[in-house]
Amino acid sequence: MTESNTFRKQVVASLVAAVLIVAVTIAVVTANLGRGLDPDEIEERQEQLEERREERDERRGENRG
Amino acid sequence: MEDLIETLTSNNPTAVKVVLASVAVALAAYQVFLMAVGYGKLRLPFLEPKPASFTHRAVGDAVVAVTVVVAVMCIGYFGFEDASGEELRATFHVIFALLLLATIALKVTVIRRWHQLRRYLPALGLTVFVLFVLTWITSAGDYLVGG
Numbered sequence: 001m002t003e004s005n006t007f008r009k010q011v012v013a014s015l016v017a018a019v020l021i022v023a024v025t026i027a028v029v030t031a032n033l034g035r036g037l038d039p040d041e042i043e044e045r046q047e048q049l050e051e052r053r054e055e056r057d058e059r060r061g062e063n064r065g
Numbered sequence: 066m067e068d069l070i071e072t073l074t075s076n077n078p079t080a081v082k083v084v085l086a087s088v089a090v091a092l093a094a095y096q097v098f099l100m101a102v103g104y105g106k107l108r109l110p111f112l113e114p115k116p117a118s119f120t121h122r123a124v125g126d127a128v129v130a131v132t133v134v135v136a137v138m139c140i141g142y143f144g145f146e147d148a149s150g151e152e153l154r155a156t157f158h159v160i161f162a163l164l165l166l167a168t169i170a171l172k173v174t175v176i177r178r179w180h181q182l183r184r185y186l187p188a189l190g191l192t193v194f195v196l197f198v199l200t201w202i203t204s205a206g207d208y209l210v211g212g
Contacts, residue, residue: 006113007113007115007116007119010111010112010113010116010117011116011119011120011123013111013112014099014112014116014117014120015120015123015124017095018092018095018120018124018127021091021092021095022088022091022092024091025084025087025088025091026084026087026088029083029084029087029088029205029209030080030084032209033080033083033084033209045079049076049079056067
């Protein structure tokens with residue numbers, strides 16, 4: 001096997017390893033999103049998002065007015 | 066900007082940001098491993114220093130792109146002042162994130178233009194990794210453990 005073939009194979013293998021790391025990370029993090037929270041905390045986070053949207057809509061209304 | 070981010074993330078900007086930030090940290094750890102092989106600190110039978118360094122460059126470009134997307138999402142959606150009652154954590158997160166962006170910019174400059182400072186690249190790389198971890202811990206990590 002030539003040196004450039006070995007180089008190419010190792011580069012491809014290490015890039016595939018990077019893709020696998022990305023896939024595993026996405027799977028693990030997505031599976032763990034919100035796992036440590038009780039229902040009240042999840043609701044609290046949802047409320048924070050709603051509040052943020054309302055505040056933004058109010059700001060827009062003020063800017064237009 | 067906020068509308069665009071909400072649309073692109075299907076109204077889940079925080080979750081998307083947590084996933085992307087976690088991907089960046091995982092790849093940053095892989096980068097440290099690749100350069101340990103690249104500098105000959107770690108000798109493996111299946112990976113030589115040259116291909117490891119080449120992959121480090123390629124993965125590094127991807128990590129920078131992901132980091133910029135996360136930074137734009139963070140600043141564009143959450144801003145600098147939204148601490149949601151967690152001022153200390155948020156302040157540390159902003160400080161670490163700004164230091165991270167500055168260090169990445171310096172590292173890229175040293176690689177592409179400032180060649181006389183190349184001997185500092187290992188230190189800069191490790192600093193980038195530590196800042197990645199600290200930035201992640203003070204935001205995504207905190208979110209994942211329900212802090």
